[in-house]
Amino acid sequence: MKIVDAKVVVTSPGRNFVTLKITTDDGLTGLGDATLNGRELSVVSYLRDHVVPLLIGLDPHRIEDIWQSLYRGAYWRRGPVTMAAIAAVDVALWDIKAKAAELPLYQLLGGASRERVGTYGHASGRDLPELFDSIRQRLAQGYPAVRVQTGVPGLKTVYGVGGSAAAAADAGSVSAHPRPVVEDWDTAAYLRHLPSVFEAVRSEFGAELPLLHDAHHRLTPIEAARLGKDLEPYRLFWLEDCTPAENQEALRLVRRHTTTPLAIGEVFNTVYDYQTLVTEQLIDYVRSAVTHFGGVSPLRKLFDFAAQYQIKSAIHGPEDISPVGMAAAVHLDLAVHNFGIQEYSGHTPLTERVFRHAYTFTDGHLHPGEAPGIGVELDEELAAAHPYDPAYLPVNRLQDGTVHDW
Ligand code: GCO
Numbered sequence: 001m002k003i004v005d006a007k008v009v010v011t012s013p014g015r016n017f018v019t020l021k022i023t024t025d026d027g028l029t030g031l032g033d034a035t036l037n038g039r040e041l042s043v044v045s046y047l048r049d050h051v052v053p054l055l056i057g058l059d060p061h062r063i064e065d066i067w068q069s070l071y072r073g074a075y076w077r078r079g080p081v082t083m084a085a086i087a088a089v090d091v092a093l094w095d096i097k098a099k100a101a102e103l104p105l106y107q108l109l110g111g112a113s114r115e116r117v118g119t120y121g122h123a124s125g126r127d128l129p130e131l132f133d134s135i136r137q138r139l140a141q142g143y144p145a146v147r148v149q150t151g152v153p154g155l156k157t158v159y160g161v162g163g164s165a166a167a168a169a170d171a172g173s174v175s176a177h178p179r180p181v182v183e184d185w186d187t188a189a190y191l192r193h194l195p196s197v198f199e200a201v202r203s204e205f206g207a208e209l210p211l212l213h214d215a216h217h218r219l220t221p222i223e224a225a226r227l228g229k230d231l232e233p234y235r236l237f238w239l240e241d242c243t244p245a246e247n248q249e250a251l252r253l254v255r256r257h258t259t260t261p262l263a264i265g266e267v268f269n270t271v272y273d274y275q276t277l278v279t280e281q282l283i284d285y286v287r288s289a290v291t292h293f294g295g296v297s298p299l300r301k302l303f304d305f306a307a308q309y310q311i312k313s314a315i316h317g318p319e320d321i322s323p324v325g326m327a328a329a330v331h332l333d334l335a336v337h338n339f340g341i342q343e344y345s346g347h348t349p350l351t352e353r354v355f356r357h358a359y360t361f362t363d364g365h366l367h368p369g370e371a372p373g374i375g376v377e378l379d380e381e382l383a384a385a386h387p388y389d390p391a392y393l394p395v396n397r398l399q400d401g402t403v404h405d406w
């Protein structure tokens, strides 16, 4: 078999998605997600200008060899643009291999280790009544676990909170934000407020509901340690991205002070970003997306590495992972032994028409379906009717104007 065509499709059915479609000489096609929120076109150029010309004529079955030649052959390694581009190739090739075998991808990854894939959904509110409504909504949708984000008194907008520009950008109202929206931040106010929110949520929803929280890279190690400690009585499922974690050693300090489980990794793109965190058992969940980590091949290796340290998978699944990236994630979730949880935000009805998928979401659980490959079909005509729409994620400033981590 030979690769005869590879093309990059950019579409914005409510938010931007970048998809690679590889075609073989016997007519098989494979899809890969290359969406990098707010920096989409740099991945498009990386693929179109530098990767596609190298793919033509290659044997698509040689996934590992093609992966290694793109990673090592570029000389310039790692980084989100490179790894999103390589991820798209990797997933498209796995899609083709599984279609050629007439099997759903999870069967090539060792088969199902479980019947279905547990998820968590996002709940948020500017205040407690709004937050409680949002949690009730997620529970009504069947979500077995809920991520809780809340407004902070004195701050106008906070990451992930309904009604804020951040939530809109996060959820996909992209065209409203041709320049980054500026949000405000005050760490002390947040640290004072958050424990009272979890206290209220626990007393309203009981002890059993798994609760998660995302600190979105905003804390120093000692602040994160304090927060983890303060949240211990509420038994979180995890505290996510408590520090920026470019400095992996920072997590030693956090870990020393708290038993709140820690999850990190949505902005990481290779196993090297995790070495200290995993070997020193400083975290409990690895959070990378198939789309930003170089594909199914390296993410599977990360999960096997993490398994040796009883660390579990928790694949990043916001709306900016396309249904193609989500499908690949769900196949991996079903197959790996050390599965933890899958973040699932779903997509708009229009997005679901552009990308028809075999995976299903029922009673808060995902299943990849039995279609050969990853089980996603791209409607190219509908995709073309919704062209690229420039959009940025927000930036964050302290009250004196200093830029802070968003
Ligand atoms: C999450 C993430 C997202 C990111 C978004 C950025 O936990 O789902 O933090 O909400 O902010 O993916 O593009």
Ligand code: MG
Pocket: 214, 216, 240, 241, 266
């Ligand atoms: Mg996050």
